[in-house]
Amino acid sequence: MPTYIAFLRAINLGATRKFPKDAVKLATEAAGGTDVETYLNTGNVRLTSTRRSAAAVARDLEQAYAADRGFEVPTVVFTPAEVVAIVARATALADQYGPVKNHYIALYADAPSAATATAVQALEVEGERCVVDGRAAHALLHGNIHSAKLFRAKQFSALGVGTSRTRAVLTTVAEKWCTDVD
Structure with missing residues (x-):
């Protein structure tokens, strides 16, 4: 199964x-x-x-x-393979953009349209940025989630209703439950 x-x-x-x-x-x-x-x-x-x-x-x-x-x-x-891929992408983004205070990953039932993804990725709000990859949107923040301006932008809202986890939580989930993924 x-x-x-x-x-x-x-x-x-x-x-x-x-x-x-x-x-x-x-x-x-x-x-x-x-x-x-x-x-x-x-x-x-x-x-x-x-x-x-x-x-x-x-x-x-x-x-x-x-x-x-x-x-x-x-x-x-x-699927576990999808979670592993999201975590791998988070690691690559950390390498690409350097350290950030918080890395949240918004998870969606459906991938946004290409136009919506492009619009949110074009944002850079006070050093905050978002990278959309399929059904995951990586929010790279220099502050905390409660004061993040990125999340209040209409472009980010256009991604739809999702649920967010920290990079650390998703990494732990992958380590606990996705170890059999090649």
Whole structure:
């Protein structure tokens, strides 16, 4: 059975969007996931599934999560090989652009259009920049995420609704769950 890595958006924020790791695991299993593992309380999930596409897995998970929690939980799903490629690209960008204070990676269900990707990549807001590669947008920040002007730019918003992780979290996810990828 194929393995997938799911990233849940906007859980455990505030009093109304609680979704503890144990509940995530149970809901993932209810959606047909097996060999389920979670990492951190921010919605990083490894599972195997009889489904043959990440999009089908995402649909199943979103339905199960909404049924369990009573609110929508946008979920982005990748194969382990895709996660490894995103982490490799992050490493290459660190080599290319040098050290930054924060490297966030926004993950999307669908890749943006070429025009949208080009527009956001043309931005450089006070030294902040974004590099789009498929369904991942790498935000290279010199400050913290809360004060980043890049995220407030209309070009970045045009990428759509995604979920972000730090480079460190994605690297750990790849090391924990993607070791069998060639």
